[in-house]
Amino acid sequence: MRRTPSRLSDGREIIYFDRDGAPPRTAVDERGLDEGAAIGEVRYDVMTGEWIAIAGHRQTRTHLPAASECPLCPTVDGRLSEIPESSYDVVVFENRFPSLRAPEGEWELPEPGLDAVAPAAGRCEVVCFSADHDGSFTKLTPAQARLVIDAWTDRTAALSALPYVRQVFPFENRGVEIGVTLHHPHGQIYGYSYLPPRIVRLIEQDRSHRARGRRGLIADVIAREAADGRRLVFRSQHWIAFVPFAARWPFEVQLHPLRAGVHDFTELTDAERDELATVYPRLLRAFDALLGVTMPYVAGWFQAPCNGPADERDAVTLHLQLQSNRRAPNKLKYPAGSEMSMWAYISDVPPEQSAQLLREAWERA
Template identity: 50%
Template sequence: MKKTATRLADGRELLYYDLRDDVVRETVDTRSLGPRRLPDSAGELRHDALLGDCVAIASHRQARTHHPPADACPLCPSRPGRPTEIPAADYDVVVFENRFPSFAGDTGRCEVVCFTPDHDASFAGLSPDRAALVLAVWTDRTAELAHLPAVRQVFCFENRGREIGVTLAHPHGQIYGYPFVTPRTARMLERAAAHREHTGGRNLFDDTVERERADGRRVVLDTAHWTAFVPYAAHWPYEVHLYPRRRVPDLLALDDAARTEFPQVYLELLRRFDRIFAGQEEGAAGGPTPYVSGWHQAPFRHAARGEFALHLEIFTVRRTAGKLKFLAGSESGMSVFVNDVPPEAAARRLREAASA
């Protein structure tokens, strides 16, 4: 992997990640953007006294690009007369600072990851080499953001599909460097500490994975280095958690064997998600399955960091062909989920959707 750093017209950092070492990157952003001003584009963090969490107030995001036509996509390579966020005419994988960040400066960092220059592609359609490059990029960015004083935790994720709320169709993901430990991770660490105390030192994540493997009904894939399963109390209609067989706190600690096997495992999972609704209802909304996929990593500089287990969670809001799972009163108002699809049935359907 070759990494080349440059700057966009407004001073934001952009990084090219190439599979070939002989690629030369000398392009310049020719747009007239003007320098980015902080804290104007950094937003504001406000603490919720009742719940104890933080909310980012980021009014500048109202101006972000919203469903542009394909010929005006800001994530495609630049063309003569049509400069984009990526000055080069082609690329493998690119990372750049978000122009409309939720967090920036003293409140963290937000980055965009473009997986491919092909506007009509998807992560599921990447080659194993390109998927391995993306994994290397996620790892590199986690390592780099760990050095920023404002960043406590890194979340690498992809939102796909209008149903999820994506405003740019080009295949891309994001990386958030949070200035705090997220509520979801804090809750996991609390549960892990309680489990350790009640079981004489056992690890909650290890026990969860082993319980699923022993039961087997919710296991979707079980390979030499990875286990994927629908959780026993899944919140979403189709939800899969992917764990390396050897517990590690973050992407930096993955061994070579797990890295080598990851592209085949992850691409297979994504392709199964695209197949689960195929042909269910004539005339129903089809197309690729909308999903959210993200890496859960241990926070930096945390006393219980070693107890956390790196894992990836992927879920879709589609509960059947043409029908979505909306977060209504119970979910949105009280954070109590009601799932219409039994986890065992979801796992069975995902196993049936295996590649031939």
């Protein structure tokens, strides 16, 4: 892998991740962009104990442009995009409309309270998986998927080193049904300056699990699913995938490394990364094979928090949470009264049944 860092015309960082032997990446961004938008806020919701990022400046961001106007395609025929090069393998750059960005000077998350507010510190990056506008993660070769994994690893290390970042979250939203605003195959990486609610919960659950004399919670969940087998989707040499015992969505899968104690992408071995580059695109193809339609999904990578206490870090190991809101070829599940108001999920598909369908789809994928 060859890594080439550069800057866009407004000072944002851009980094090319290329296979060895790719053309050199020396093109200059000729757009002369103005300095980006102002920083937003994080406010504390005292009724739930959660931080909420408020970024009013993002309403003008690009929304479902025509393929000929795609900002994530390479720059060709004089049409200047976000990527100055005329080709690329994988490229990462800072989001032009970030909800979280580098703070000015010293920054600290305030104590929770009725009026707790702070600049929305953090980092938002875009990861283009391929220069092919009509491509998708499901179509990536293992070598190309491996470049994406190398990019996630590089960015996890870099963002974890920022003192104001507490959680590095690589994710992909796919499909307009899930709210995608650009069709070009891409994902994002958020570096949060606070622990997201899902991670806070996981840490609390791990603490109470260990207080009952058990070992780590995630390790016990994996052991239970491996032994039970009814919700397994596949098990390979280094990875295991299953439908969660209490899945929220019609189709939902967790993918974990089998080796215990892998906190984040930086701790994977070469063999684990190589196998992930094969099994992950195949898992996404299995999703598409389920109902015979392209599935909308959210693919989110959980990693251990950074820049905090050791027991927080030990509570979370690297894993993927893949969720789709499609429950039938022409039916979507929307979060409504129970889910949106009460956060009380009601699932329409028994996890064992959805696992059976996923196992069959995995064989066809």
